[in-house]
Amino acid sequence: MSKKDNILIIGAGLCGSLLALRLAQRGYTVNVYESRPDLRATDISAGRSINLALSDRGLKAMRLAGVENKVKPLCIPMYGRLVHDTEGNTFPSNYSGRDNEYINSISRGDLNGLLLTEADLYDNLTIHFNKKCTGVDIENNIASFYDYKTKEEFTAKGDVIFGTDGAGSSLRKSYYLERKFLFSYSQNYLTHGYKELEIPASAEGKHLISQDYLHIWPRGDYMLIALPNLDGSFTVTLFLSYDEGEYNFNNLTTEEAIKNFFNSKFPDALALIPNIAQEFANNPTGALGTVKCSPWHYKNKNVILGDAAHAIVPFYGQGMNASFEDVTVFDAILEQHEGDWETIFKVYEKTRKADTDAIADLAIDNYYEMRDHVANPIFKEKRAIEMALEKEFPNKYFSKYSMVTFKEDIPYHTAMTKGRAQDKAILNLLVDKKITTTDDLNSILKKVQLETEAILEEDKIAGLK
Template identity: 40%
Template sequence: MTRQSVVLIGGGLVGALLARLLAKRGFAVDVFEKRPDPRRIRFVRGRTINMAIAERGMQALRIAGLAEHALLKSVMMRGRMVHPLGGAAGLQRYGLDDSEVIWSISRNGLNTLLVDAAVAAGARFHFGQALTAADIDAQRITLLDENNVQRQHDASLLIGADGAGSALRAAMHLYQPLGIGVEPLGHGYKELEIPAAARNNRFAIEPHALHIWPRGGYMSIATPNIAGSFNVTLFLPLQGPHPSFDTLPDATTCSAFFRRDFPDLYPLMPRFADDYDGHPVGTLTTLYLDRWHIDGRAVLVGDAAHAIAPFHGQGMNCGFEDTVVLADLLANCGRRTADAFAQFQHIRKPNTDAIAAMTLENYVEMRDSVADPHYVAKLELSSRLTQWAPDYFMSRYRMVTFTLLPYAYAYERGRAQNQLLEHLLHDCPDPRRISADVAVATLKAALPPLPPLRLDHTLADTHRAMPLELVQSMNRHARASIRSWI
């Protein structure tokens, strides 16, 4: 029997993982990537935000047979190490214990692992091949290599995993409008580095945490590398009053700003000037599409369909979740790819819209709320409710990061739980003085129990079992009850 051919545009993280999953399912997979082979590129210092592997990404890697290999390239992060200006740093755990952590890994290291694994499964990679056109009717693509040589390739089943600047998305949009919406954040980022300590090549600060220096409208973060260094990212408004990238155009002006606003971070970066002047300002946007596919001929996945900002650490994890759902649907649809693509969008789009919203909310939380006493009180009360009634309460962050519950469910449940926390703290701002019996009774009166947290079935089944209509209606009673308190 002839294997069904798939042409993948984009051999980055999502494209390489999808190639692995499809090749293991028996598809004949060709991947075209405009960049050079990541296995032949030396690491470039400070040129990438590290990736954070959470449970959704880890589950996809387990299905691909790669989770243990990825962990060997990763550093565990237990939580946020918050560095307030003028105060002592403190750890805010992500989960209950070390069974609920996320993992920091370099983009290039993970990409190399995924490409090797996809090739081992039978996928063919073609690097230095940029997509310049896609003839959807003729089912043929045009490619241009690094020597400006143009060629064509048949593509009866075409998948775009070529990121936020997707060339395939642009070609599909020319053929049939996709309803593209782009929302710039108005903030950008600059990449810096804390090198490993010179004396012993060890970490200069606590390695098992994501470090945050929150400063209200802006912040810096640092994520660990297995070599002992940290990738540092400064997030600032692009324009406007000081501080912004407009008012800090070079290392000279920014050095004074760092000495004042990040006095404990600046001494850790001896190459600050070179990094600041040598690295461009990156921009941050959220991408929404009304349509992800053109019948059964072309479909978009990952950032090509729903790019988000990095503030929840879920962009890659969300894209990896896409690959598992899409591979399952394609493997079980026969030749009815139009049905598979339509079902893929139906399952995933409500959830990608939800994580986009939660990501923007998390930016405000990271740069401001983590140092706010009321936020800290809610965090403590959240932890207490988790201990008192674990079947009824789980923080939204834990639902997003450590379970496979649909993002849309986590968003709705999180909003209802936040209103409940506000209600409980309204008359008693100190969570230590809130009675466990009263808090649990209030919680159970307002919210249904949490759904089972199962990992022993496919992601597609998880999402089918909780359709959008249920997600939208499940907390109607809870929200009505909580609104009556506020």
């Protein structure tokens, strides 16, 4: 293949800008259309600083694009959860028994800006801002746009179109609405929504609580979390039911009600969030949805990646990492089959779909774990045993969380299947008193391994996944 195809990418968010960068590095002519203004020139965050957890799968993709060293300075390592009880006491719970394993708090805007700046280095890559995609003619690969600046509509054509336009993807909507093929599609919402608040930095620009942890206030039916920012502030997120329970978004409508709620449930957090009433009233309440669909492509013409193909809830801290990993996986398949887009798209979905389905399901599991199990005695015992196993056998034992978060070469689906069996094994061994937290670790490891294998084998015989 002498001449490289013209690539049109819809969306220059985290996934789109990384994909654009990688395709430009491969020599394609790339045009990216993004609905928002250039976030490096305009503050589009409405005053809020959104941060995310970057972990090993995401970092692997950064390495692929050659930007890992530029990303690292933006990262704040978080070594575990710091659980806050209603009395204001705190309890650390590490993410791993291995010292070198942690996740990173990073600003979405800073990381996206870095990828855009890197993309600007390529003459064969152009990013068009303020261009909102309004639909795609998937047969003829013509995308329609509205230009927010000129107020004009226009179309653009690509040899291949990539939709990396997020959970509300216009390319995915065209798949759904054009009915050219049987399109399996699901959107599932949790009963809870979320709202972002802020713990500002101290007058000296320091963090007011430890920056080494993801802070969590688990309260069963709802919870609060906080991730550190480089400027000393924390972005706080409240996860709460829309309309159920004593406290919910529908009935917390007055300053008094909001303050009473925080005062009785999160008193230590309340003391750190000076503008709580104003932020609670002004910041939007976001929905928590999971999107799955199939197929991800149409013929050899166009394909969706990232949140456009698989939006997930944020409770495993894997949304961004999964989207970045899409690019890693796609890039390897492109390398194998370059020139044959239909094969590339098919092999990509066949390789990848089980894994993005798995992380979507794991993220929902973690919603319950974080709200509830974190404070549950038997789950605490399990966690203590796993930390000890990881510390004692750093190359032999990996918890489900470690496989998902730190073992970037284990596919999500494998991590889920093995991790769930392992969790079930430990919990049942504990309840049956076949292991206790004071046992010899060699003996515990052996029992957990045997029981995990037995569970996997029994599920296999029964034809279960």
